Amino acid sequence: MQCLLCRIPTEKYLYKNGYWIYRCPRCHLGETNLKKDYSQFVKEFYSQGYYEGDPTRSAYASYEADKPLIVRNMHKFLSVIRAKKSTGKLLDVGCAFGYFVELALSKGYDAYGFDASHFAAGEAGALVGKSRIKEGTVQSVSYPKNSFDIITLFDVFEHLQDPLADMKKLAGFLKKDGVILIATGDTRSIAAKVFQRRWTFYIPPQHIFFFHRKNVRELLKAAGLRPRSWFRVGKWLSLGYVLHLARTTGESPFARFLYQVIKDTPFARFPLYVPMKDNMVIEVSKM
Numbered sequence: 001m002q003c004l005l006c007r008i009p010t011e012k013y014l015y016k017n018g019y020w021i022y023r024c025p026r027c028h029l030g031e032t033n034l035k036k037d038y039s040q041f042v043k044e045f046y047s048q049g050y051y052e053g054d055p056t057r058s059a060y061a062s063y064e065a066d067k068p069l070i071v072r073n074m075h076k077f078l079s080v081i082r083a084k085k086s087t088g089k090l091l092d093v094g095c096a097f098g099y100f101v102e103l104a105l106s107k108g109y110d111a112y113g114f115d116a117s118h119f120a121a122g123e124a125g126a127l128v129g130k131s132r133i134k135e136g137t138v139q140s141v142s143y144p145k146n147s148f149d150i151i152t153l154f155d156v157f158e159h160l161q162d163p164l165a166d167m168k169k170l171a172g173f174l175k176k177d178g179v180i181l182i183a184t185g186d187t188r189s190i191a192a193k194v195f196q197r198r199w200t201f202y203i204p205p206q207h208i209f210f211f212h213r214k215n216v217r218e219l220l221k222a223a224g225l226r227p228r229s230w231f232r233v234g235k236w237l238s239l240g241y242v243l244h245l246a247r248t249t250g251e252s253p254f255a256r257f258l259y260q261v262i263k264d265t266p267f268a269r270f271p272l273y274v275p276m277k278d279n280m281v282i283e284v285s286k287m
């Protein structure tokens with residue numbers, strides 16, 4: 001394994017879910033050793049169970065049932081976008097079931113999305129229309145050059161195969177004065193430091209890259225992009241989702257028990273505001 005940015009050998013950092021996360025001794029960029037072909041992995045891993053509480057997936061308890069909370073979190077991002085671009089063509093990378101595309105359409109944007117998951121892309125197509133959704137990875141999809149005003153990556157950056165090559169390609173789809181909004185985890189946040197290996201962002205194999213401000217800035221620069229502003233957000237999550245994360249990535253036996261007790265009850269949908277702020281939201285423009 002070698003660092004995507006520094007091109008020097010990385011070191012074993014943390015072992016979890018049967019995978020090693022390596023870390024660069026210079027810039028501290030973390031990378032999961034996936035041990036298999038990315039496109040094959042994507043096909044197998046982002047199945048229906050990923051969105052519906054598969055205990056081996058450490059992903060969503062129920063993406064569909066949590067839609068109201070997911071959309072509530074998305075409103076914050078939309079307000080940031082509206083302050084920059086009140087109209088235009090928008091591309092949501094890793095659009096899952098298309099909730100952000102739907103929200104953007106309702107506010108008058110000409111919105112599109114793609115997702116690597118066959119299952120999710122199918123759901124998104126059913127929601128907003130097949131002509132707006134593609135199935136594929138950043139490297140496999142294509143759109144006209146300089147055609148989008150806004151490109152968004154919400155909780156997607158850490159799943160990318162090669163964020164440097166992928167951001168270069170996405171930058172090609174973006175108009176000269178376009179805006180990219182990225183939300184990802186921050187390995188130098190307080191939560192990451194406190195929870196260490198139990199930090200919810202450390203979930204190999206789906207999370208492949210682990211950034212902080214300094215190295216993500218370096219990566220963006222190498223892709224011809226420049227961060228314009230940074231902020232952190234708290235998130236609304238359902239109790240079921242929090243317990244699902246705690247039982248999987250948190251490795252908590254108590255959460256495992258409690259999740260089983262409440263998962264089919266209305267308590268599973270109980271909304272919790274989680275002010276962890278272990279993320280970084282980055283507004284990016286072309287250089």
Ligand SMILES: [Zn+2]
Binds near residue numbers: 004025027
């Ligand atoms: Zn490095």
